[in-house]
Amino acid sequence: MRGIETNDGVRLHLTDDGTGPTVVLIAGFMAAARTWVFQVDALTAAGYRAVCLDRRSHGLSDAPAYGQRMARHGKDLHDTLTALDLDDVVLVGGSMGASTVWAYTDLFGTERVRGIVSVDQTPRMRNGDGWEHGFYGFDDTNAGTFFADGVPPTGRGFTAEQSAPAVMRLVERLGPDALTLGGIRPETMALLRDHAQQDWRDVVARAEVPVLMVAGRDSQFWPCEHAEAAVSGHPLGRAVVLEDCGHASNLDRPDAFNDALIEFLRSI
Secondary structure, X not given: OEEEEOOOOOEEEEEEEOOOOEEEEEOOOOOOHHHHHHHXXXXXXXXXXXXXXXXXXXXXXXXOOOOOOHHHHHXXXXXXXXXXOOOOEEEEEEOHHHHHHHHHHHHHOOOOXXXXXXXXXXXXXXXXXXXXXXXXXXXXXXXXXXXXXOOOOOOOOOOHHHHHHHHXXXXXXXXXXXXXXXXXOHHHHHHHHHHHHOEOHHHHHHOXXXXXXXXXXXXXXXXXXXXXXXXXXXXXXXXXXXXXXXXXXXXXXXHHHHHHHHHHHHHO
């Protein structure tokens, strides 16, 4: 286990396993770096180095009240790549972790990046103006209040019962405290609201590296069609929809997700 310090004095925790070409994995809202454990197993077995980052106020990283916006999280990723002297990396972001990748790309470009993987994260959360691949029920009429109390249930996609096997796999792999680093922290509510207002579609379109958009067919949050729509017209973009899978596709169907990820890595 290692860590780095950002330029505003926040200590970020990370794990670093394996050797070979580097893949940096960033988990989503409320998720800790260790939720990538099944991907770390597969990546290291396939000859890759897997670096998993706990974003500020997530997992074992410091939890300051400041810096709770996507732009700062993008800067934190930049500080991490710089501190570890990483180049030619593939960035893998799950849910809000993908938005962190797009925030980084928007600010710093792709000079250090060989490819990008977004895991079930629509590039625009808000529906409207011709975009209907956002968070179910979220639009201009409720934009200021929709996420006031956290992430609301949608009644769509995978049920809690269908997601239970993924949770059990994680507990079996990591032990009974596998989920103790999750949960909403008060300081992250501003981050969630900021996340919901972003539109990364132009950043995706301008990315000068291969992009893989992965979607769960039965995501609880948004239509899986967001993946194809996001890379439509991108010469290096591709989309994969995983069947029998919810939002946490890397946990719901880890083997299928890992196959798609490693195929992408080898193709670039």
